[in-house]
Amino acid sequence: MPLISRLDRYLFRQLLAALLAITGSMVALTWLTQSLRFVELVVNRGLSLGVFLRLTSLLIPGFVAVILPITSFVAVQFIYQRLAGDRELTVMRAAGLSPYALSRPALALAVFAIGIGYWLTLSVVPASQTAFREYQWEIRNRIAAFLLQEGVFTPVSDDLLVYVRARDPDGTLHGILIDDARQKNHRATILAESGRLVATDSAPRVLLENGSRQELDAQTGRLNVLSFKENTIDLSESTKGEEQRFRDIGEFPLQDLLYPPAGVNQRDYPRMLVEAHRRLTGPLSTLSYVGIALLSVLTGTFRRHGGLWKPLLAIMCVVGLVALGLALDSVAVKQPAMIPLLWLRALLPGLLCALFLYGPALRDPVRMALPIAADAD
Secondary structure, three states, X not given: OHHHHHHHHHHHHHHHHHHHHHHHHHHHHHHXXXXXXXXXXXXXXXXXXXXXXXXXXXXXXXXXXXXHHHHHHHHHHHHHHHHHHOOHHHHHHHOOOOHHHHHHHHHHXXXXXXXHHHHHHHHHHHHHHHHHHHHHHHHHHHHHHHHOOEOOEEEEEOOEEEEEEEEOOOOEEEEEEEEEOOOOOOOEEEEEEEEEEEOOOOOOEEEEEEEEEEEEOOOOOXXXXXXXXXXEEEOOOOOOOOOOOOOOXXXXXXXXXXXXXXXXXXXXXXXXXXXXXXXHXXXXXXXXXXXXXXXXXXXXXXXXXXXXXXXHHHHHHHHHHHHHHHHHHHHHHHOHHHOHHHHHHHHHHHHHHHHHHHHHHHHOHHHHHOOOOOOOO
16 A cells, blocks of 8 residues: 555646646746737737736736646646656556556545636636736726827827827826727827826826817718817727726626626527636536547557557547537537536546546446456557
8 A cells, every 4th residue: 555655646746847837838828829819909009018917917827727627638648648758657557556556646636626726717727817908998098198208199099089288297298199999980189289197086088288179070071170279088999988898708797697797698698607607617527528538548459569549549639629629619508408418528538548447347346456467568
């Protein structure tokens, strides 16, 4: 028993180190590719690197929750395949370790990954999604307007463009041009000699002095010009001052997904229900992926020069399950009766792998203590 305990710790340490290394690498790569979408905020809007890092770092929990089952499969497949290549599995089998004894560290890793997955999907990811969307909304509606640069056409939003000829150290703006297309059929061009930014609780505003507002009537084609001595312009994306931010489905806690609160559009109910079951079944798929990896490395006879077909088959099975999960998510939104298939996809492959691995030993308990023959070619 002490030998088995030491072997369990030995294998689990290697598996855990591999899982952390692979997950960290995949998260870094995913973060790099996804964060390119926000480079525009730094390049065109002048946001600081700190704001960029804070915004994109809020996406990391979601990345980890999605890829953790897959990286668990990769870690188990890699470590056990290396152990087989180094003949360590052969020695363990010759010492009398059964498939269950050999797979115990991998199963412990799977349970660890499932616990982390549930913690992320049920708690951390909804909170990080909420923080991300709130911070992104704040950048678009408040922060960006205070970063107007001299001699640069700054796109505050898709429908609002601001140009400032000069900016004094005290914040006074000179030579202001604003192209405002936030109201359909009422596009306006606003010119002002000077102005200054005014911070409010709802949205940023600019107080313009000695200017004019030019608006082309879309129906008559007449140009209307209004001169003003002072005028306040709201620089948020909305023309109604305080813009209401609607929560995305990914921000709702599990309880609200299963029992939608009042005010939620009924058309979103199927999506919310599928999202709830996806959060509950996603981490459980780790057992199936790890079971596929164990089945590929712990079954069959040992070959000195290794084999490629079993690892490739295992990889193809996992890729197929991932693709099936994405397809079922889309189908279940339109047909909620398909939701039980989400649970079936997450659990059935693992149960089948356990049946193939441990079924013979369960029917004949004496085999649990017998060494497994290893034929060398």
